[in-house]
Amino acid sequence: MTKAKVVLTDYVWDSLDVENEILGAVAEIVPLQVTDPEAFFPEAEDCEALLNTYGGPITADIMARMPNCKIISRYGIGVDTIDLAAATNAGIIVTNNPTYCIEEVAEHTLAMLLTCARKIAFYDRLVRGGEWAVPPGKPMFRIAGSTVGLIGFGNIARRVAQRAASLDMRILYSDPFVEERAIRCTW
Template sequence: MSGKAKVVLTDYVWESLDVEHRTLEGIADLIPFKAAAPAEFLEQAADCDALLNTYAGPITAEVIGQMPRCKVIARYGIGVDTIDLAAATEAGIIVTNNPTYCVDEVAEHAMALMLSAARKIAFYDRRVRSGEWAVPPGKPMTRLAGKTLGLVGFGNIARKVAARAAAFDMRVVFSDPFVESGQFTVPGEKQELDAVLEQADFLSVHPPLTTATRGLIGDAAFARMKPSSILINVARGPIVDTAALVRALDAGRIAGCALDTTDPEPLPNPHPLRGRENVIITPHAAWYSEEAMVGLQSGAPSEVRRVLSGEWPINVVNPAVKGRNRAGL
């Protein structure tokens, strides 16, 4: 090993690490893994200066305790629910994420799922592929214009969805305890969560996964929704209580759902959500585009380079660590 810093990459799903090597050139050596769990990379991470992380986890307090030199944990994606932020902060480790690389992609995917559910695209495609050519099996369908889109959470992605939905002449309401009414210029009327649930023809969930939001959409939420409503999830699977969702579909409490994220994930086969005509599932693909890949791959290594160069990183998710961290920043 050289006198340069040591950066461990826990896992990655792209073909080349050229971006990482270029970004860290001259300042750090990269040790890449394709790990599924910390046990697979911890031996090398024990003396690392930085950790790059995609999916492998969770990065618990115990894991953090075994990386005494680590100055920064940089997530390639947006969510940091797999990292114990309190433990990282206590240890003096800066944690960063990559909050904007796929905002447009996920918003587009949410709209695509909404349109597919409303127009029954997947349903009709399956029928045509099987040799059938008929409109009546898909009845009833109604137009999107004039319908109400309810957004749970009103962050970057949700606001992009709101703007797109408004272009379809939809009414937008949202619930978000961290956003004030009128704070943003995009369409959307702030309401309490129960009111959003009761009014939404389409309910799209967008909060981060936290202790407070885990299972947020469960039996009580489904009981308030219209029987004609469609649930959309492009955020995190555990925000929706899967067992409660299955019960709601079985009982006809909602009309269907369109999911890019599930709990568990990948969704087992067989599973009660699979094979239903009123359920659309994509394999956590909302984040992806060729353009997003560029931002995804460069974001986390750039944050690591900043920290190792003595600069405060851009997207810090535990700001309380400033002034009391191992990097001395």
């Protein structure tokens, strides 16, 4: 049996063990480290599948030059770097990983919120510059009892809300696709 050619445009992890475990028996994985489609195209022109992290944009022109490609799979939530209409017209399936880095992004969001609210970066620079003084950063506000507003209430925002609630913050959200009565919050 001939193995399918799967081109991995770019990746940021140390090993391809997971990819090889899942695809190794049926596919030849061609790992690259390029984000410019013109740079990965020479390897991708005869691929059956394209795995993509940050490379792009993957346009109608690029897809037209990959006649054997049946699927483009993103290692992330967004597919904004892929021309979905062109993929549909070319009969190419586009997939993503809707749970990719939800916890990490929620944690980072809360870290940024705390950094801004407590002026951590400002005071870090002040102290590293040899000054120790509270007044330059005033006013500062208590986190507990404050309100955090979330635009959208998908997976990441819900995780941010859980973490913020654990700090006794009030949660507001706006999302036209989520009915308030459908939310079953346990926090």
